[in-house]
Amino acid sequence: MKRSLAVNILLALTLLALVILVALPFWWVISGSFKLPQDIIARKPTFFPHSFTLQHYVKLLANSAYTTYVGNSLIVATFSTLITLALAVPASFAFFRLKFPGRRTLFRIILLAYAFPSIVVLIPLFGMFTKLGIIDTLPSLVIVNVAFALPFSIWMLRSFFATVPKEIEEAAVMDGAPPTVILRRVMLPLIAPGMASVGIFAFISSWTEYVFASVLIISDDKRTVPVGFAGIIGQYQIDWGLLLAGVVLAVAPVVILFAFIGRWFVSGLTEGAVK
Amino acid sequence: MRNSSLLAFAFVAPAMLVLLLILGWPLVSAVILSFQDVRYVGTEPHWVGFANYIKVLSGSKLLSSIGLSLIWVVANAVLQTMLALAAALALNERFRGAKVARTWIILTWIVPTVVVVMIWRWLFSTSGGMINPLLIQMGIIDRPIGFFASPAGAFATLVFINSWRWFPFITLMLLAGMTRIPGDLYEAARIDGANAWKRFTRITWPLLKPTLGVLAVIGTLLSFNVFDIIWLLTAGGPANGTRTMPVLIYETAFKGYRLSEAATVSVIATILLLAFALITARALDREEN
Numbered sequence: 001m002k003r004s005l006a007v008n009i010l011l012a013l014t015l016l017a018l019v020i021l022v023a024l025p026f027w028w029v030i031s032g033s034f035k036l037p038q039d040i041i042a043r044k045p046t047f048f049p050h051s052f053t054l055q056h057y058v059k060l061l062a063n064s065a066y067t068t069y070v071g072n073s074l075i076v077a078t079f080s081t082l083i084t085l086a087l088a089v090p091a092s093f094a095f096f097r098l099k100f101p102g103r104r105t106l107f108r109i110i111l112l113a114y115a116f117p118s119i120v121v122l123i124p125l126f127g128m129f130t131k132l133g134i135i136d137t138l139p140s141l142v143i144v145n146v147a148f149a150l151p152f153s154i155w156m157l158r159s160f161f162a163t164v165p166k167e168i169e170e171a172a173v174m175d176g177a178p179p180t181v182i183l184r185r186v187m188l189p190l191i192a193p194g195m196a197s198v199g200i201f202a203f204i205s206s207w208t209e210y211v212f213a214s215v216l217i218i219s220d221d222k223r224t225v226p227v228g229f230a231g232i233i234g235q236y237q238i239d240w241g242l243l244l245a246g247v248v249l250a251v252a253p254v255v256i257l258f259a260f261i262g263r264w265f266v267s268g269l270t271e272g273a274v275k
Numbered sequence: 276m277r278n279s280s281l282l283a284f285a286f287v288a289p290a291m292l293v294l295l296l297i298l299g300w301p302l303v304s305a306v307i308l309s310f311q312d313v314r315y316v317g318t319e320p321h322w323v324g325f326a327n328y329i330k331v332l333s334g335s336k337l338l339s340s341i342g343l344s345l346i347w348v349v350a351n352a353v354l355q356t357m358l359a360l361a362a363a364l365a366l367n368e369r370f371r372g373a374k375v376a377r378t379w380i381i382l383t384w385i386v387p388t389v390v391v392v393m394i395w396r397w398l399f400s401t402s403g404g405m406i407n408p409l410l411i412q413m414g415i416i417d418r419p420i421g422f423f424a425s426p427a428g429a430f431a432t433l434v435f436i437n438s439w440r441w442f443p444f445i446t447l448m449l450l451a452g453m454t455r456i457p458g459d460l461y462e463a464a465r466i467d468g469a470n471a472w473k474r475f476t477r478i479t480w481p482l483l484k485p486t487l488g489v490l491a492v493i494g495t496l497l498s499f500n501v502f503d504i505i506w507l508l509t510a511g512g513p514a515n516g517t518r519t520m521p522v523l524i525y526e527t528a529f530k531g532y533r534l535s536e537a538a539t540v541s542v543i544a545t546i547l548l549l550a551f552a553l554i555t556a557r558a559l560d561r562e563e564n
Contacts, residue, residue: 011368014361015376018365018380025398026394029397087289090285090289091291094282095287098282098286099279112549115497115500119502120305120541120544121301123305123541124305127304128300144297146297147294147296154290204384208386211503229390247394250386255382263374269451
């Protein structure tokens with residue numbers, strides 16, 4: 001396919017604008033985190049750093065519970081992801097393949113739940129969890145994250161079930177396989193990319209969640225990365241180097257994870273969603 | 276048949292139970308709370324009828340926050356959709372590195388909000404930030420400006436930051452819509468001598484419109500709910516210029532310690548959102564038919 005010169009120029013300009021918009025802020029942050037303090041606040045921005053130091057990272061790891069926060073976040077995000085998948089896969093299979101009274105209504109409710117203003121339930125949930133005695137525990141965060149990730153996950157998975165050719169399923173039905181076996185043996189392997197996408201969605205949602213983690217968790221040693229990070233901001237008002245190092249360390253785990261399975265997520269979104 | 280219904284319920288029930296307990300029941304509690312007088316979690320409630328509603332509706336805070344939420348939602352929807360459309364059109368083209376670009380454009384969305392806030396607070400700051408020196412070097416301004424100093428400035432800056440975070444998500448959804456447009460349509464148009472602009476206005480745009488409609492609705496609802504970016508950057512200020520509905524709810528509950536009033540605002544917000552969702556769902560349905 002050949003493009004005209006004008007379209008090519010337009011394309012190049014748009015791509016350049018995108019790189020500036022998305023990548024440049026990250027480049028500034030990463031390079032800033034390795035600069036000496038006086039270079040960070042220099043009057044003239046430099047594209048390539050003039051100095052190199054690890055002092056901000058050393059200070060961050062020595063003076064804060066950063067590794068604890070990362071550990072907590074990993075636990076919360078991993079369990080949220082597994083439970084979301086365990087609940088969403090059978091539910092969306094049922095919504096897509098099985099007939100039962102109230103199916104349409106229930107599915108509409110799930111779509112509405114996706115747009116639900118989470119701040120509305122913050123106050124009652126706080127009271128509820130206090131009564132149940134699970135306030136200030138990591139499981140309370142897992143429960144909340146699962147509830148918020150579920151609606152979109154069920155929605156997304158449903159369109160993956162839709163891509164499975166009907167003949168494959170019919171062949172299994174002819175063989176006399178019950179729905180549970182069809183789901184496990186036939187469907188699950190075929191919707192593996194969908195499950196990967198939903199898994200990444202649930203993981204990232206949990207990893208980035210701030211509001212509930214800041215209200216439901218009280219002790220410092222149970223904080224997740226976003227809340228712990230916000231605490232560091234409050235503690236050291238103007239130590240930009242320390243904060244930039246914190247940014248890099250908070251982003252690194254998700255970026256590394258995304259480097260391995262990100263394309264699953266993107267192809268999942270672009271093949272499965274908006275139906 | 277009966278068996279299959281039972282199985283379906285067994286499959287759906289666990290997920291529905293979680294949604295019911297974590298979203299449904301708290302919503303009911305919020306409604307109950309709005310008819311009571313409770314200041315702190317755990318205090319003994321007593322019923323006050325519509326007193327909270329009368330108080331909230333007669334004050335000026337609610338109206339101004341509804342107005343700000345409305346401007347917020349529209350401004351974000353416009354900026355996000357424009358950025359996303361430009362990005363999606365570019366990334367839909369074939370060029371070297373297109374696949375990598377399509378994967379990594381989502382970068383702004385996989386980063387925790389707190390980090391987004393941190394990045395931009397630094398970049399926009401008057402001491403050390405990159406934006407001010409850059410604008411001065413380019414000759415656009417001659418002295419550093421405080422992006423968060425005035426209500427309008429803070430609001431516009433927040434719209435930019437929030438759109439920056441969310442437009443890649445919309446971009447991927449748009450790309451999804453574009454990949455579903457059959458390639459031979461473009462081939463045929465090309466043979467007929469249609470230029471790039473014609474191909475966009477005659478093929479891409481009309482076929483993409485339903486996707487754009489759905490995304491505008493999702494984008495609107497998601498923007499309405501945005502709380503953390505605003506709270507962490509401006510806490511609703513300056514001069515309450517960025518106090519949208521979610522900010523007002525949080526502020527009333529956890530800074531003012533008036534839980535019942537906060538619940539009342541929550542209920543009003545939910546009703547407004549629900550009305551919006553129902554009206555647009557109907558409009559989209561009609562367009563499809």
